[in-house]
Amino acid sequence: MKNKILVVVMILGMISCQNKDKTDDKSIIKTIAEDTLSKTVAGTADVSDAPVKDDKAVELIRKQLNVLLKAELQAMTKDDRFFYYDAFDLNNDQKNEYFVGFANPYFCGSGGCTGYILNNDGSVINKFTVTDFPILVTTSPTEKFYDLIFETGGKFHVLKMKNGKYPSNPSVQEVWKGDIPKENTKVLDIQGKKLEKYSF
Template identity: 75%
Template sequence: MKNKILILMGILALYSCQNKNESKNIIKTIVQDTLSKTIGGTADLSDAPPRDDKAVELIRKQLNVLLKKDLPAMTKDDRSFYYEEFDLNNDKKNEYFVGFSNSYFCGSGGCSGYILNNDGSVINHFSVTDFPIYVMTSSSEKFYDLIFESGGKFHYLKMKNGKYPSNPSVQEVYKEQIPKESTKVLSITDKKFVKYSF
């Protein structure tokens, strides 16, 4: 009987060790898969924390200056923004698309927002738009052309005299299919964007 118990304990010990090795192998496989996807650029990083705290601080400071007169009328919930970086003019410095999604900045026609330079200066303030914004591969004045949605229609915006038009709804209607090679920015409803306060 003692031999049977010892054999049974031995089998259980071996099985237990085998399960530990399998767990280690599973963990090792997951880590290797994640690393290879990250290096290959195919990992889903949408839940990753924002990588540029300096950009958040820069945008936060600029919004407090730009909206100084509005601040007393705004609630805590009104004082929030989303942002996404994109190099609009191929100068190796990202510009910042800043958008809002609350009742202070949004109405029946859409929401307002900003496009800021890398140093925080304003390229554009825009109104009555829905997100996302599409960055085209064509350009004007060395800045990519944009497509904004407003009132259920797409509108084509080109840089002119250093600015994009501020009211997309009165610009040329873009009647074609959005090109596959265009890039969506501020796709607030599609992605898990972090909301920042200012």
């Protein structure tokens, strides 16, 4: 009889341990889900692997590039006619501006590449030259637009909005002194972020 009671106690103990493990698993999953949800709501979750692209933005950029580069289209090969873009609200108006960049010999040389910053309606804020990607958006504004940090020639340069435009040649702008702040946002990270390539 004692042996039977001992066996029953052992079985009950094993079942309760299994239930405890299941409860712990559920608790861990719940904690992870709550953490991810809170980070997503707060805007601190890493969603860089989830490329959400706006087809309207692609069409807008494609149309604008065909206008801006109309005189050059005949000289371009099919491989030259691709762009990358990233969206970022530079002036907190709840509308994204578009950073447009290229990664081919037509637009890039030893000094860096050419690119554009477009308004949400497709109009040009800036054409820039001799830059490497990514571009960094700082947390400090000038004329209601965030300052930008461009890398060119192995140095980081600060670009500030002046009279509605950023300077077009980053290499002649003020050199950033010290470490680059971690809170800056990378845009147009063509190599690192694996942005999608679009034809125009």
